[in-house]
Amino acid sequence: MEMEMVSGRPKTLLPVPTHYCPGCGHGVIHRLVAEVIDGLGIREKTVVVAPVGCAVLLYNYFDVDAYEAAHGRAPAIATGCKRVNPELVVFTYQGDGDFAAIGTAEAVHVAARGEKITTIFVNNAVYGMTGGQMAPTTLLGQKTTTTTSGRASETAGFPIRMSEMIATLPGAAYVARVSVSSPKNVAQAKMAVRKAFETQIKGLGYSLVEFLSQCPTNWHMTPVESVRWVEEQMVPYYPLGELKVPKEEY
Amino acid sequence: MGKVVIDEEFCKGCTLCINACPQHLLRTAKRVSKTSYHPAELVDPEGKCTGCGLCALVCPDAAIQVYREKKAGVKEK
Amino acid sequence: MTEKKFMAGNEAIAEAAVQAGCRCYFGYPITPQNEIGEYMSWRLPQVGGCYLQAESEVASIYMVFGAAGAGTRVMTSSSSPGISLMQEGISYIAAAELPCVIVNMMRAGPGLGGIQPSQSDYFQATKGGGHGDYHMLVLAPHTAQEAVNLTMLAFDLADKYRNPVMILGDGNIGQMMEPVEFKSPEKPFVARKEWIVTGAKNRPRNIIKTLFLDPVILEKRNLAMGAKLREAVKNEVRFEPYMIEDADIVIAAYGTVARIAKTAIKILREKGLKVGLLRPISLYPFPYQAFAQTAERVKSILVVEMSLGQMVEDVKLAVCGKSRVHFYCRVGGMVPSYDEIVAEVEKIAKEAK
Secondary structure: OOEEEEEOOOOOEOOOOOOOOOOOHHHHHHHHHHHHHHHHOOHHHEEEEEOOOHHHHHHHOEOOEEEEOOOOOHHHHHHHHHHHOOOOEEEEEEEHHHHHOOOHHHHHHHHHOOOOOEEEEEEOOOEOOOOOEOOOOOOOOOOEOOEOOOOOHHHHOOOOOHHHHHHOOOOEEEEEEEEOOOHHHHHHHHHHHHHHHHHHHOOOOEEEEEEEOOOHHHHOOOHHHHHHHHHHHHHHHOOOEEEEOOOOOO | OEEEEEOOOOOOOOOHHHHHOOOOOEEEOOOOOOOOOOOEEEOOOOOOOOOOOHHHHHOOOOOEEEEEEOOOOOOOO | OOOOEEEEHHHHHHHHHHHOOOOEEEEOOOOOOHHHHHHHHHHHHHOOOEEEEOOOHHHHHHHHHHHHHOOOOEEEEEOHHHHHHOHHHHHHHHHOOOOEEEEEEEEOOOOOOOOOEOOOOHHHHHHOOOOOOOOOEEEOOOOHHHHHHHHHHHHHHHHHHOOEEEEEEEHHHHHOEEEEOOOOOOOOOOOOOOOOOOOOOOOOOOEEOOOOOOHHHHHHHHHHHHHHHHHHHHHOOOEEEEOOOOOOEEEEOOHHHHHHHHHHHHHHHHOOOOEEEEEEOEEEOOOHHHHHHHHHHOOEEEEEEOOOOOHHHHHHHHHOOOOEEEEEEOOOOOOOOHHHHHHHHHHHHHHHO
16 A cells, blocks of 8 residues: 655654643644645745744754844834835734734734735734733633633723724735634635735735734643634634635636 | 654754644653653554644654655655 | 036045946935935936935935945935934944945934034044944045045045945035036946855855854854954045144034134134144044044134034044043034134133233
């Protein structure tokens, strides 16, 4: 019985053990993006802009040219790069602090300009790198190190649905929210990433894929418990699906 | 029909693959790997693995290679 | 193009940048330098360049970061409060060793302040401003023509040292209209840029980063930065000695104040007083040696600034007590008149007798 390999490490994902915690969503998301880069054959013209956060070291894992951005400023750096070399495929990879807090002006304006770049936005409802503080995406009632009694709207406001906000902007051509909490969701997430990159390549405008991602360490759960938490607690507030697609067919 | 190979250089023992396998053919090894994790391992004495690849889909560390029996006339992925 | 054009300083700086090969401009409107961005908005498309009005000065400086990393000559401009917003970005640009030019048309501060000229960002420009061990090279023009020359020089210096370079002017220099001519440099500096981010084709990937968690590595990088700055200190000092050969009293001033001082010196000389001006053109590196040598011969140095006393500290450092250092200032957007400077010098001359 001759066997062939049907699934393995994508070429663009370097064989370097990552620093991410066991079960962390970043690892899956990195792999999906690398698979899409391989599938589209664009490795040699792809540029990634790394965030501040757990994924700050992603340039150790992706075999593409990279910038490391200041916190929240990746869309501005990506804009500078893309405007100089429009034929490159430029994507930012950002967490909730980067995209939904300090970098929200840059997030809104990169979409408002219809900048032909892609953002992979990793929403794990917490600030991971710094030890588990509240994020703008933290759910009401969720306990974090700065909302030890659970997030209360009177003092800490309400979680932000970034994808819905960005989708209202005409410059945003493709907006989708996905998760990596189950094999089915992973497969659908990969399709969204591919569509986002194709949106950029076709010059249709700004593309955003928001990933609901698990953070077992700062949620104080096992990886298996954490993917269940994504599906049971996060998805009701952050619904999955394509919020906006360009009029053109794929 | 299929098999998976888990690379212990990358596996962190997160058990998401174990959770995903529809045939329950993966389990946490008792031994500790070089990287100080209990890696996942395939236990498939009856050859039930179909190479469905659901484990590899959820693996955060690209640690799993999935193999499937080559079928004549079937298009490659 | 050697015909003379009548242009405002801001516009002249923008045109000089384009002629020096600048093909990207990112900025945000703020008085008194809006003409720079406005000029770039129609001029850059003419040469196939990119003009983008960013959503803030913060976004602007990081767009500069991105474009510089992609290998193009790129510029931004702002005025004092906006330059404050850019400080983090400038630290990042210096840390990543990216070349760029930043124009600051100083206005009165602190806070929102006023829109009239001032020189109260000297410390911010020359001593740091952003966090960490780095320096921008800082050039201070005093006429529109000099602004043209120094802007073109700035792009070469930025590439030569892989460092941000600042043109430090004020609202006066930006708004005043004067005849200027644009002469292309005879030997333009062409930088080798194997480190730029253009897509990893046929080469290992390039990473533009500033995070180095291993202190052994980060110390090496910092020491290399120090060595680079020492090279700049050795090679890039620029100043203008004006009538100081026989002077008893030397005025120290830069930018707009230096121009006013030149008029004051004309009047003082007619009155029989031997006065000169030592005008720093490079504020970093500061012409310490020129001041030290001047202090050997001269009894009094009068520092005139539009600040509460910033450059005067560098003069005192250079002079090291060998000469008496006096200070006169106007702040809050007030510009000293030549009469005031004449009066101050006469006061010093009288005390010296």
